[in-house]
Each structure stands twice: as structure tokens, then as C-alpha cells.
Amino acid sequence: MAIDLFKSIALGVQRHWRNGLRNGLAAVGAVWTITEVLTAASTSAKSALDGQGTEYLVAMAILFVVVFLAYVFEPGSVSFKVPNTDTKITLKYSDIFVQDANLLIGVNEFFDGELGAPVSKNTVHGQFIVRNFSGSAGSFRAAVEPALAAAGAVASPTARTIEPSKAYPIGTTVSVPNGSHTVFLMAMTNTDLNTSKASSDVPRLWTALRQGLQFVHDRGNGEPLAMPLFGNGQSGVKLEPQHLLRLLVLALVDFATNSNARLPKHVTIVLHESCFEELDIREIARDWKKP
CATH class of the missing domain: 3.40.220.10 (Leucine Aminopeptidase, subunit E, domain 1)
Incomplete structure (x- = not known):
């Protein structure tokens, strides 16, 4: 039987949550910085983001979760x-x-x-x-x-x-x-x-x-x-x-x-x-x- 997915995640979180948190926040911070630069340099980019603020926050949350899991997941x-x-x-x-x-x-x-x-x-x-x-x-x-x-x-x-x-x-x-x-x-x-x-x-x-x-x-x-x-x-x-x-x-x-x-x-x-x-x-x- 292959290692259970939930077991791999749970053990990984227990062992590596700091590493996952650090890298997840770093990824969100990097994208956030790029976004700030683009919206400051382009009014059209700022207008597009202002109209999709909720979607942007959801995307940031998904990015954090994906990176966090990638760094904590215990592979088989x-x-x-x-x-x-x-x-x-x-x-x-x-x-x-x-x-x-x-x-x-x-x-x-x-x-x-x-x-x-x-x-x-x-x-x-x-x-x-x-x-x-x-x-x-x-x-x-x-x-x-x-x-x-x-x-x-x-x-x-x-x-x-x-x-x-x-x-x-x-x-x-x-x-x-x-x-x-x-x-x-x-x-x-x-x-x-x-x-x-x-x-x-x-x-x-x-x-x-x-x-x-x-x-x-x-x-x-x-x-x-x-x-x-x-x-x-x-x-x-x-x-x-x-x-x-x-x-x-x-x-x-x-x-x-x-x-x-x-x-x-x-x-x-x-x-x-x-x-x-x-x-x-x-x-x-x-x-x-x-x-």
C-alpha cells in the first residue's frame, strides 16, 4: 500500500511547517511586490487589479497553500x-x-x-x-x-x-x-x-x-x-x-x-x-x- 496522502501531509506539516510557512510567505511576497511595481507603472494594470481584488486575494491564498504543501509534503x-x-x-x-x-x-x-x-x-x-x-x-x-x-x-x-x-x-x-x-x-x-x-x-x-x-x-x-x-x-x-x-x-x-x-x-x-x-x-x- 502506498503512503497515504493525508499521512504524508500531516507528518510533513509536523516536521517542516516552519520551512513551508517561510517559503509560502516568500512566494506571496514576491508576487505581491511584482504586482505593486506593475500597478505603479501602469494605470491599466491598476484598473484591472482594482476590478478583480477578490480574485487576486484568492489567487494569493492558493499560491501560499501550494508552495506550503510543496515544501512540507513527505514523499514516498x-x-x-x-x-x-x-x-x-x-x-x-x-x-x-x-x-x-x-x-x-x-x-x-x-x-x-x-x-x-x-x-x-x-x-x-x-x-x-x-x-x-x-x-x-x-x-x-x-x-x-x-x-x-x-x-x-x-x-x-x-x-x-x-x-x-x-x-x-x-x-x-x-x-x-x-x-x-x-x-x-x-x-x-x-x-x-x-x-x-x-x-x-x-x-x-x-x-x-x-x-x-x-x-x-x-x-x-x-x-x-x-x-x-x-x-x-x-x-x-x-x-x-x-x-x-x-x-x-x-x-x-x-x-x-x-x-x-x-x-x-x-x-x-x-x-x-x-x-x-x-x-x-x-x-x-x-x-x-x-x-
């Missing part, structure tokens, strides 16, 4: 270019699984496929298993195991009592088909061997992203890429959504500008609508649009 999507590259990053509220792009999804170090304690069906990882493998752990693992072998991933044995019991290093990434696109599965969390609780932190997330993006560069053929707001779910990265989104954008920019690899020309960070009131995507885009 913003885009900006990564400095000194040809990559455009888009932040948008949507469903990640309807994007016309390859997907980068976070998983745990075991690449688990069993829904329940190992993988919550409410995570993007779990939703992928439900959507693409009908919730079957066996089908998921049948796709992942040859992909791990093809990627040359090396696992380490653990004391885990359930299978799979071999863990892969954080950042290990594999690719599995997703219709005409590809899903890249990136190990970004560690799992408690007793409770199966997944957890991560900023250093682990950063490491995972660096390696995951490198794998995407090597295997993604430059096709558009979409990813969720990593760390905002059950992985336990203890950052507010706004700071988490800033971190993710910074990781993308850092990879694009400080590595020998390139990002795809279009990267989308897909945000869940439950984060709408906690995120200010215009602020982040504005920061990167500054000269």
Missing part, C-alpha cells in the same frame, strides 16, 4: 546521484519483492532455510523462502548449497545441534535465480547456537555490505539492485532507523567511491511503510544533493 520516494559516479540511489517505500531488479538480502551465517526459530517468516529472508520456495527448507537449501559451492565459500564446523551446523564467514554471498533476475544472499548475522536468535552490529553489517556489494559487482552484470533497510528487523543492529539508513547510504557511497568496483547504475533501498514516521528520506537525499 527520493533519488540522488552518488558523487563522482553514474550511480543513482533511490529511497522508497514499497515491497522489495515487486522491484524490477536483482535483490540483495541478508541471511544468517548458516544460510538457514527452516521457518520458525532459525528463520522468522516476518523477516525478508523468511518472506523469500515463503514466496520462492513455498516455505520449504529443503527446496531453499537445494538452491543454496550448490550456490555456496560455486562461490567457493568455506564453512567452519560448530557445536550447533541442528542442521545445517557449518557456519560461513560474515560477508559470504551467493546468488540464486529469481525469475528473470537474481537474488544475492549475504551472510550478515551470527546465530546463538542455543536459541537461534540472530544478531549483528555495525562492524559486521559494514563488513557484510562490502563483500556483498563486491559479489554483486562481480556477478550482477550491472543490473539494477534493490535491498531492504538492513539491520532494522530482528538482526539487532542497535541504531534508530534514520541513523541506520544513513549508514547504509554511506556504505553504498563509500563502496562506489573508494573501491575498484562499481555499483549498478541504479540502486534502490526499499523501506517498509512501518518506518514512515521514523524516517526523513528528504533530509538524507538533500544532504547528498548539496554541491
